[in-house]
Amino acid sequence: MxxxxxxxxxxxxxxxxxxxxxxxxxxxxxxxxxxxxxxxxxxxxxxxxxxxxxxxxxxxxxxxxxxxxxxxxxxxxxxxxxxxxTFYSQYKRHPNGEYTVGVCTNTLCAVMGGDAIFDRLSDHLGVGHDETTDDGKITLERLECNAACDYAPVMMINWEFFDNQTPGSAVETVEKLLAGEPVKPTRGADSVATFKEVSRVLAGFDDGRADEGEAAGPATLVGLELARKNDWRAPAGRTEQAAEHEAGTEPVGDTGSSAERKPQAPADTSPSGPTAGDDSDAKGSGKEGSA
Amino acid sequence: MTTLTPVLSDLWDAPRSWKLEAYQDAGGYQALRTALSMETADLVTMVKDSGLRGRGGAGFPTGLKWSFLPPPDGGPRYLVVNADESEPGTCKDVPLMMANPHVLLEGVIITSMAIGCHRAFIYIRGEVVHVYRRLLAAVEEARAAGFLGENILGSGYDLEVVVHAGAGAYICGEETALLDSLEGRRGQPRLKPPFPAVAGLYSRPTVVNNVETIASVPLIVANGADWFNHMGTERSKGHGLFSLSGHVAKPGQYEAPLGITFRELLDMAGGIRDGHRLKFWTPGGSSTPILTDEHLDLVLDYESVGAAGSMLGTRALQVFDETTSVVRCVSRWNDFYQHESCGKCTPCREGTYWMKEILHRLEAGKGTEGDIDLLLDVADNIDGRSFCALGDASAQPVKSGIAYFREEFEQGLHTPAWELFPYEANALYSGVAS
Structure with missing residues (x-):
C-alpha cells in the first residue's frame, strides 16, 4: 500500500x-x-x-x-x-469501524473469487486486513470459513450473509455503506445493524429482528426442491402410517365390490402400496449403488 | 439409485418455517410428548438402537455417548450442543438452525430429559448473528408454549436452555475447547481422559453433541429406531445433510441416506460446471484427506470413506475442477490451521507455521530442493503427535495433496501456481457482472 x-x-x-x-x-x-x-x-x-x-x-x-x-x-x-x-477474533483490540466487511478467503471461497473480491475492496477502500477507513465506517477483514460454502464466494457485513458475491457487487455494497445508505443481506435481517448493535445481540440481548428475512436461500433449498419435483421422500414414519391406517378403515366401495372381498391369497395380506415402496427405495439403496 | 430423503430439511420451504407455529403444524413437539411418557433409559436405548452416530464429524455412536454418563449423584449434569460450525466446507448446521431452530430445540429437550440435565447450552459461533437471533427467539417461543422452563407440559420436568454466542475461534468446535470457552476461558482443548461424560462443563458429567445429531433425535422418537436404521448402510444408519460446494452446477444442501455415492450426489447437483471436469474433492471438510476422480463411485458412509483413506467427516463435499491448483488449495487450508492453532501444543503451533513457510514458497514457484520431503516430514511430526485433532487435521491436506498430485508440488520449485493454473479461471460468479 x-x-x-x-x-x-x-x-x-x-x-x-x-x-x-x-x-x-x-x-x-x-x-x-x-x-x-x-x-x-x-x-x-x-x-x-x-x-x-x-x-x-x-x-x-x-x-x-x-x-x-x-x-x-x-x-x-x-x-x-x-x-x-485476545484469543478470539471477534473481539477488537482497537476501535472498529461501524461496519466490519469480511471477505471469506478460506480455500473454497478464495478459489471461487474471494481473493479477487478482497483485493478489489482493499484497493477501493485503501485499507488492508483489519484496517479501518479514515471516516471510521468500514473495517475490512479476511475471514475464515463462515459456514456458507454453498453460497461461495461469501462476504459478511457485521456477521450477516452476503452470498454469491462478485468484486463488482461487493464494491457496490461498500459504496452504499460509505454513503450512509442501508444495505440488505441476502440471507438475514432486512438491513445490517451497526457493529455496536450487533455486539449487543451477541451479548444475548434480542433486538426483536429474528422474524425478518427468509427461512432459507436458494442453495439451502436446492436438494429439497429436487426431492419435491421427483416425489422423493424419507420412509413413512409412525405418524404417517397411522394416518394411512385410519384412512383405510373408512368403509369403501359398494356392496359386493372388491372392497368386500375376503383375503384369499398371501399377497392379499402382505404389505404393499406406496409406503412400503418408498421404504424399500430409500433403504439399502446406498449399498446397491456401491456394488 | 439412491434418492433424497428430506427429513431435517423437509420444513425448510414452508412459510416462516422458523416459527413455532410452522413447526407444530408439521407435527413438531409431538415427539416431546411421546418422550415425556417414556422411561429415560428407554429413550437412551431407542437412540442406541437407531444407530445414530455423531454428525459433527467423528461419527461416535450417540446413544453410547449418552450411556457413558455416570449414575446420577444428585449434582447437575449438562447437555452442550456444539453449534460452532467452522470446519472449512461445512455449511449444514447454520442453514438448519436458520430455517428450523425448533427441531434442534425439541431435540435438546428430549436429550436433556434422557440424560437428566436441567440446564442445557447451545454454543453457537458468534459470526452468524441472524441464526443466533432465531435461536434466541425460538427459546422464548418454546418457553411461552410450556415446552421449556418449570414443569414442562405438566410432567414435573424442568429445563432451561441457554444460547451462548462464541467469539470467533475454530478450535472451539473441539468439544473440550468448547467447554473451556463456555467456562469463560481461552478455548484450548483439555487433556482426555477424563472425558466430558465424566468431567465436562464445570467438571460435571456432560454430553456434547453436534446440532444435526440432536436435531435427529425428535424424528427418531416420533418414528421409532427402526424407521431410522432402515435408512443408510449396515453400520452407517439414517439420513444426513450432504453439502456440495465449489465447481458444481447446483451447490447446496442435499439430504440423503448415508451410503449415497459421490457420483449420485454430483449428478443431482447438475455435475461439474459446464465445460469442466472433476479434479479433486473433500468428502467431509478440509480436515478429511482429499480424493480424486478415481473415487466418483465411493459410497459415502463412515466405513467406505475410511477404507478409501479419508473420512466421512461432516459430509462437506468441496468440489474443485481442473482449473484449480492443488498447491494453492493446500497452502490456503494450511494458512487456516496455522491461524486457528490455539498454541497449546508444539507440534501444531510450530508445525503449521513451518508448513506455511514451505507452502507459500511452493505456491510462488520458489520452492527449494527437498521442500516436498521436508513438508511431509513436518506433517508426519504433527499427525498423531498433537494435543488434539486440529493438528492431525492440518497434516491431511498436505499428505493427501502430495500423495495424489506430487508433480504439482514439484512444479512449485520453478513455476508459480498462478501461472500453471491462472486464478481468474477458477472464479465462479453467479452475479451479473464482475
Whole structure:
C-alpha cells in the first residue's frame, strides 16, 4: 500500500480513542445488563464472552475500560480478561469501524473469487486486513470459513450473509455503506445493524429482528426442491402410517365390490402400496449403488 | 439409485418455517410428548438402537455417548450442543438452525430429559448473528408454549436452555475447547481422559453433541429406531445433510441416506460446471484427506470413506475442477490451521507455521530442493503427535495433496501456481457482472 491508511492500532490513535473509564451512568447501565447475563450461568465466569460482546457494544471495541469492567464484575484480574479477549477474533483490540466487511478467503471461497473480491475492496477502500477507513465506517477483514460454502464466494457485513458475491457487487455494497445508505443481506435481517448493535445481540440481548428475512436461500433449498419435483421422500414414519391406517378403515366401495372381498391369497395380506415402496427405495439403496 | 430423503430439511420451504407455529403444524413437539411418557433409559436405548452416530464429524455412536454418563449423584449434569460450525466446507448446521431452530430445540429437550440435565447450552459461533437471533427467539417461543422452563407440559420436568454466542475461534468446535470457552476461558482443548461424560462443563458429567445429531433425535422418537436404521448402510444408519460446494452446477444442501455415492450426489447437483471436469474433492471438510476422480463411485458412509483413506467427516463435499491448483488449495487450508492453532501444543503451533513457510514458497514457484520431503516430514511430526485433532487435521491436506498430485508440488520449485493454473479461471460468479 503506497499511502498508509490510518492504523487504528497505532499509538497515536489509541491515545486519542482509548477509553479507560466509564461514567457513573454508563456503569450503572452496563451493570444492569451484566446482571441479566450472569443470571443465565451456574458459574459467573461463563459470562465472560457475552460480557466482552457487551463492552464492544458500548465502545465499538474491547477498550481498557471494558476490560476493567469485566474484571470487576467477575472478580478476575485484568490480565485474565485480556488473555481471553485476545484469543478470539471477534473481539477488537482497537476501535472498529461501524461496519466490519469480511471477505471469506478460506480455500473454497478464495478459489471461487474471494481473493479477487478482497483485493478489489482493499484497493477501493485503501485499507488492508483489519484496517479501518479514515471516516471510521468500514473495517475490512479476511475471514475464515463462515459456514456458507454453498453460497461461495461469501462476504459478511457485521456477521450477516452476503452470498454469491462478485468484486463488482461487493464494491457496490461498500459504496452504499460509505454513503450512509442501508444495505440488505441476502440471507438475514432486512438491513445490517451497526457493529455496536450487533455486539449487543451477541451479548444475548434480542433486538426483536429474528422474524425478518427468509427461512432459507436458494442453495439451502436446492436438494429439497429436487426431492419435491421427483416425489422423493424419507420412509413413512409412525405418524404417517397411522394416518394411512385410519384412512383405510373408512368403509369403501359398494356392496359386493372388491372392497368386500375376503383375503384369499398371501399377497392379499402382505404389505404393499406406496409406503412400503418408498421404504424399500430409500433403504439399502446406498449399498446397491456401491456394488 | 439412491434418492433424497428430506427429513431435517423437509420444513425448510414452508412459510416462516422458523416459527413455532410452522413447526407444530408439521407435527413438531409431538415427539416431546411421546418422550415425556417414556422411561429415560428407554429413550437412551431407542437412540442406541437407531444407530445414530455423531454428525459433527467423528461419527461416535450417540446413544453410547449418552450411556457413558455416570449414575446420577444428585449434582447437575449438562447437555452442550456444539453449534460452532467452522470446519472449512461445512455449511449444514447454520442453514438448519436458520430455517428450523425448533427441531434442534425439541431435540435438546428430549436429550436433556434422557440424560437428566436441567440446564442445557447451545454454543453457537458468534459470526452468524441472524441464526443466533432465531435461536434466541425460538427459546422464548418454546418457553411461552410450556415446552421449556418449570414443569414442562405438566410432567414435573424442568429445563432451561441457554444460547451462548462464541467469539470467533475454530478450535472451539473441539468439544473440550468448547467447554473451556463456555467456562469463560481461552478455548484450548483439555487433556482426555477424563472425558466430558465424566468431567465436562464445570467438571460435571456432560454430553456434547453436534446440532444435526440432536436435531435427529425428535424424528427418531416420533418414528421409532427402526424407521431410522432402515435408512443408510449396515453400520452407517439414517439420513444426513450432504453439502456440495465449489465447481458444481447446483451447490447446496442435499439430504440423503448415508451410503449415497459421490457420483449420485454430483449428478443431482447438475455435475461439474459446464465445460469442466472433476479434479479433486473433500468428502467431509478440509480436515478429511482429499480424493480424486478415481473415487466418483465411493459410497459415502463412515466405513467406505475410511477404507478409501479419508473420512466421512461432516459430509462437506468441496468440489474443485481442473482449473484449480492443488498447491494453492493446500497452502490456503494450511494458512487456516496455522491461524486457528490455539498454541497449546508444539507440534501444531510450530508445525503449521513451518508448513506455511514451505507452502507459500511452493505456491510462488520458489520452492527449494527437498521442500516436498521436508513438508511431509513436518506433517508426519504433527499427525498423531498433537494435543488434539486440529493438528492431525492440518497434516491431511498436505499428505493427501502430495500423495495424489506430487508433480504439482514439484512444479512449485520453478513455476508459480498462478501461472500453471491462472486464478481468474477458477472464479465462479453467479452475479451479473464482475
Amino acid at each position: 503506497t499511502t498508509p491508511p490510518s492504523r487504528p492500532g497505532s499509538a497515536v490513535h489509541d491515545a486519542r480513542a482509548a477509553r479507560h473509564s466509564y461514567s457513573a451512568e454508563v456503569l450503572e447501565r452496563l451493570s444492569a445488563d451484566a446482571e441479566q447475563i450472569l443470571a443465565k450461568y451456574p458459574e459467573a465466569r461463563s459470562a465472560l464472552l457475552p460480557l466482552l460482546h457487551l463492552v464492544q457494544s458500548e465502545d465499538g471495541y474491547v477498550s481498557p475500560a471494558g476490560i476493567a469492567f469485566c474484571a470487576d464484575v467477575l472478580d478476575l484480574s485484568r490480565a485474565s480478561v485480556s488473555a481471553v479477549a
